[in-house]
Amino acid sequence: MKLNEFKLERFFAKYEFKAPYLMCCSDCEAFTVQEILDLEPGAGNSLKAHWLGYTESQGSPALRTEISKLYSKVNPDEILVHSGAEEAIFSFMNVALNPGDHVIVQFPYYQSLYEVARAIGCEISEWKLQQGNRGWELDLDYLKQAIRGNTKAIVINSPHNPTGYLISHSEFEAVIEIAREKNLLLFSDEVYKYLEYAESDRLPWACDVYENAVSLGVMSKSFGLPGLRIGWVATRNREIYTAMAAFKDYTTICNSAPSEFLAEVALRNKKQVLERNLGLIKSNLELLDDFFLRYDSLFIWNRPKAGPIAFPKLNLDKNGEDICTDLVDKKGVLILPGTYYDFGDSYFRLGYGRKNLKACLERFEEYVKENLL
Ligand SMILES: Cc1ncc(COP(=O)(O)O)c(C=O)c1O
Numbered sequence: 001m002k003l004n005e006f007k008l009e010r011f012f013a014k015y016e017f018k019a020p021y022l023m024c025c026s027d028c029e030a031f032t033v034q035e036i037l038d039l040e041p042g043a044g045n046s047l048k049a050h051w052l053g054y055t056e057s058q059g060s061p062a063l064r065t066e067i068s069k070l071y072s073k074v075n076p077d078e079i080l081v082h083s084g085a086e087e088a089i090f091s092f093m094n095v096a097l098n099p100g101d102h103v104i105v106q107f108p109y110y111q112s113l114y115e116v117a118r119a120i121g122c123e124i125s126e127w128k129l130q131q132g133n134r135g136w137e138l139d140l141d142y143l144k145q146a147i148r149g150n151t152k153a154i155v156i157n158s159p160h161n162p163t164g165y166l167i168s169h170s171e172f173e174a175v176i177e178i179a180r181e182k183n184l185l186l187f188s189d190e191v192y193k194y195l196e197y198a199e200s201d202r203l204p205w206a207c208d209v210y211e212n213a214v215s216l217g218v219m220s221k222s223f224g225l226p227g228l229r230i231g232w233v234a235t236r237n238r239e240i241y242t243a244m245a246a247f248k249d250y251t252t253i254c255n256s257a258p259s260e261f262l263a264e265v266a267l268r269n270k271k272q273v274l275e276r277n278l279g280l281i282k283s284n285l286e287l288l289d290d291f292f293l294r295y296d297s298l299f300i301w302n303r304p305k306a307g308p309i310a311f312p313k314l315n316l317d318k319n320g321e322d323i324c325t326d327l328v329d330k331k332g333v334l335i336l337p338g339t340y341y342d343f344g345d346s347y348f349r350l351g352y353g354r355k356n357l358k359a360c361l362e363r364f365e366e367y368v369k370e371n372l373l
Contacts (some may be wrong), residue, residue: 001119006111007340014173015334023360024155026161026309027194027222028277028353036225036262037152038271042334049079050261055254058245066267067217067232073208074234075247081246081260083252085191085218085231088244091251092214092233093117095143096185096245101152108311108341110161113189123150126243131313136165140174147178147245148177153185154178158203159192162341162349166196176210185240186213191231192307193194194222194274195281201305208232214240219263223270223310224353228259229340260329277353281308284352287361298372308353313346316372326371331363 016022037044058064059081082088089112096102099121105114118124125146129136143154155174158167158185167175179300190208196202206213214235220226229296248254266273285303292301292312300313308349314320321337328334338347354360 001170004115005117008336011336011340013110015328019328021331021333021356021363022191022354023333023357023359023364024309024349025351025354026307026349027221027226027351028308029225029265029280029355030224031273033262036265039140039272040265043265047258047261047305050173050257055257057254059255060257060260060264062265063230063231063267066264067234069267070217071205071208071234071244072213074205074236077234078207078241079232079234080241080248081230081255082233082248083231083255084220084226084229084262085189085216087248087251088190088216088231088233089113089187090116091244091247092187092216092240093120093246096187096214097152098124100150102150103153103155104146104151104191104320106153106157106160108187108338108343109155110157111341113155113157113187116125117153117155118362120261122152127154129160129163136160136311137343138165138171140171140178140302143175143178147182147184151182151184152363153187154208155187155189157189157191159190159195159304159306160200160211161192161311162336162338162347163302164307164309166201166307167203167303168201169203172206176206176213179212179322180210183212185237186210187216187218188213191216191218191221192364193217194270195278195308197278197282197307199304205234207236211236211367213237221353222277223266225263225266228256228263230255230259230263232354239246265323277308280355281353283356284354286354288350291361291365295368298368308351310350310352311343311347312350315346316371323372324348327364327367330371333360333363333367335364
């Protein structure tokens, strides 16, 4: 299998540890090990005594039990823990798809959600989010029409990277209905779940409502713990589960023991962890709302309904990628050009799950005043 370069990850490889003001990251402000241990009396000593042998390949029973509490119909044996969400995407596509299968992928996408299927030799249809007057719109008719005899899977991501689009309850039900009617697999990337600005907008996990759905979760985004590299899938489809469990023997075999332990502590204290992150996002959003109101002739804000990232549009006849490069050179502020999503050069990704958003935005505003007005 020949995989194309993961453009976004190559972009981050170039800038992430050099640019001082990162304003496009998709994770929430990370916690330290100490902060996680402080969530629970005795956790520090338990970590020190933690066994560093090989762990159970499907994930420790204690961790899978904590993860399963997030779901209503899934039990610990239906959770398969991976090294981040990325390993799970790679594994799912490898076991579920064959050359010549047709896959429908929500577009724009986090590249691996498409790229692995492409490299396997699948036919891909891009289910494109459209720029509407009031933000992003999804065309359900397209999905219905795109299904063919060889369609194997639908891949969705909600809350969405990069737009922050959140499928509505009725759209979600329609997607499930379509998948069920055609007996399709539904791979549902839900790594930004719990970051909905209005709790009533939160969707159920796809695997809780559809028996052929594979729901993807991770500690990296909403929980602010990407360094743990703990992700998982939850599915009631036994065939897919068993095949993914066997595939893991060729990737990571099992997970990091200390990471599993820390993930378990964080999940037991999820209310506190998630409240801290959502609180940060909401206060950063107020700053962004003010900013985009001040410069509403320069940008279309496309305010998200969930998550720590947005995909605003530059309303200027200028090359967005050039602006991003000039911005990082002059002000050290990193925003991600839409070209890395193959979505033209007038969009850019903003990240606002971090504590230094105010400082980033001040420098961005200086740049706007000096160069774009
Ligand atoms: C939608 C989506 N899925 C999966 C991943 C991969 O997550 P991880 O870094 O935990 O492997 C990302 C990371 O940015 C993402 O945005």
